[in-house]
Amino acid sequence: MRKKVIAGNWKMNKLPNDAIEFITELTPLVKNSENEVVLCVPYTDLFYSLLHAQDTNIKIGAQNMHFEERGAYTGEVSGEMLKSIGVEYVIIGHSERRAYYNETDETVNKKLKKALSLGLKPIVCVGETLSQRENGLAKDVVITQTKLALQGLKNEEVEKIIIAYEPIWSISTISTGKTATKEDANEAIKWIRKEIEKIYGSEVSENVIIQYGGSVKSGNAKDLFEMSDIDGGLVGGASLDAQEFAKIVNYNV
Ligand code: PGA
Secondary structure, eight states, X not given: OOOOEEEEEOOSOOOHHHHHHHHHHHHHHHTTOSSEEEEEOOHHHHHHHHHHHTTSSEEEXXXXXXSSSSSXXXXXXXXXXXXXXXXXXXXXXXXXXXHHSOOOHHHHHHHHHHHHHHTOEEEEEEOOOHHHHHTTOHHHHHHHHHHHHHTTOOHHHHTTOEEEEOOGGGSTTSXXXXXXXXXXHHHHHHHHHHHHHHHHOHHHHXXXXXXXXXXXXXXXXXXXXXXXTOOEEEESGGGSSHHHHHHHHTTTO
């Protein structure tokens, strides 16, 4: 049985005090959850969040990292730096980073390798644009992104990765007015799982956690997460409110 992983992606939101308040409010609400609870917070909130999440079942993640260990990369943060303060998860290749910060399939692959070598748990994002979907290219795009992200990884490494299928057109801040149905989401996740099976075998494909992301809320979480292949979610907007996020985590209670 694959575990459900419910990860919040705060994006560029919340000051340290907000993070502390949020974790204080969330802690009792999710303490009995059998699901993995993760908050991916801004760099400046990491240390405070880690301190306040100590002795709770809330795991803390970053939203990006550099693939080099150190050097002349002004403004960047390395995986080693994240690891050194106890960060456990890291989002890699979110569509916003691909769109605005020149993240490519190649840099995603390098970051993934680096994260795994450090024992960080990567959440790798893949997903198509609306025009790609409308032109029947979604499957190709998602499979290609997945293959390139995982290129050169060993079976046991692939099993440690979390993949987040996030159709860009379904993300709440992208105003297409459309959201993926639970069937759309499950189908795309099956494409990914099938491709992983082809390359890495059925044991790996059955174990790899694949989340859905894009306008997940308390109102649709249960429907989505009960689908055969959806192993939880990467939650943006709805992760900014502790009560709402707790309802998503507790979708099955
Ligand atoms: P959303 O964002 O839940 O606000 O749609 C998801 C994401 O971008 O990770």
